[in-house]
Amino acid sequence: MTAKKTEVRVRIAPSPTGYFHVGGARTALFNWLFAKHHGGKFILRIEDTDLERSKKIFEEDIITSLQWLGLDWDEGPIRQTDRLNIYEKHLRQLLEKGSAYYCFCTKEELEAERQGMLAQGFAPKYSGKCRKLTADEVRANQKKALASVIRFRIPETRVDFTDIIRGNISFDGALIGDIVIAKDLRSPLYNFAVVVDDAEMAISHVIRGEEHLANTPRQIFIQEALGFSRPKYAHLPLILNPDRSKMSKRFSATALHEYKDHGYLSEALVNFIAFLGWHPKDDKEILSIEELIKEFDLERVQKAGAVFNVDKLDWLNAQYLKKLTAKELAKALAVAPTEDNFKIIELTRERMKKLTDFKALTEFFYELPDYDSKLLVWKSSPRRAILENLREEEKLLGGLKSDDFTRAESEKLLLPLAEARGRGDTLWPLRAALSGQEASPGPFEIMDALGKKETLRRIQIAIDKLASHEEN
């Protein structure tokens, strides 16, 4: 059996009715990885058939988000609103065949019907009332300008399909009821437009979120009525809130751009999102995009939903941050690429989880915060001794030439003193004097970044603080 090897063609089909969210990004990533892994094509299709809710700004957000993630597409963006002629053609065909029909039921009627069924414990389903309308009755209704929609006649049979991730799945068409596929010939709706587009674009694999699982039988029925072939399906597990409900704003940021704004690196986010519902064969946690492409396999995708764990994202982001060079970090941080800034970046890189942490962690380099003299005292050492040590350190450092004011030189100079008088009583006050903070990099590192003049100025400030306290 030599099955014809068909080209892999996948798509991401977001609708521009809100900011591009993490779930959409994960679906995009999995489609993209699958395409790259198989040397196929990745297509971007904008599902903007909902004229009321679709906004240009959201479409732009989809595009910039995908670009930020580095998920380039081979075709598109293709907008559904540019393809109305195509849908109309297929709609007419369905109408002619009798697979679709005009429905004149009012929303009120439908709602009453729905409530009635719910009350009886049935799944809500359209009665099929307008199925029976003759061509003459339809014409008469249209002449009266009665509002109408186009419904698809769902066959009352079972439909079975194979999901690459979930295996065999079966739905009963008898329970579905005739769905609305278009408001009119020029206004197609989701389930119908998807089927037409996937066929027209020769999509080989439909990889999408699990929330679409129940749409699949509907789409298969439409496909069959139109004589289209069936793509392969893979429904991805949902991304969940900590309470295991579908991820929402209630628990964490959902819009992708927020992650960029919050200081996450796209590489870290891609790595993290790839591991939501998927895992390579080995125990590796950090995979480059190339490795992801190489290792990615739909068969290994998890069936159960995955909770979005921000702590792990933060850890991953920190790992990626540490891999960047000072130059790359300066660029990512939008900081001037000067020697002084490089020094500061080197001292801060292992302390930040996100790019946005940088500011708070480095402010003290540029401006000494106001602090209480108590900060200078190590544990319960006498203030007099601390003052004496700082004076000694000031004296020693003052003898160093500006050019020799490096980490190595100042260490060589001060360490004997620290050993003699106790590290806590010498190094802590010095570090506190230089940073004005409880926590910071070490004193020698700070001095190196600050330079001789500023270092001595800050030590003097500390001495003044302690001395004035002594007099009082």
Added chain:
RNA sequence: GCUCUCAUCGUCUAAUGGCUAGGACGUAUCCCUUUCACGGAUAAAAUUCGGGUUCGAUUCCCGAUGAGAGCACCA
């Protein structure tokens, strides 16, 4: 309510019809260390429950329970 789906440490997950069920995040303790962070080490922590098949089931089958999604003239 109906339909569908799912079930391994708190979380993301690995594994096999067969050793003490492995890794990562997080947590705790220790080491490094003037502080913080990084790094290193150690520890606690899981196969939802009940049947069956089998010499043996976390794995296969059935049931229960629990969880989630869908049920629009949204996508």
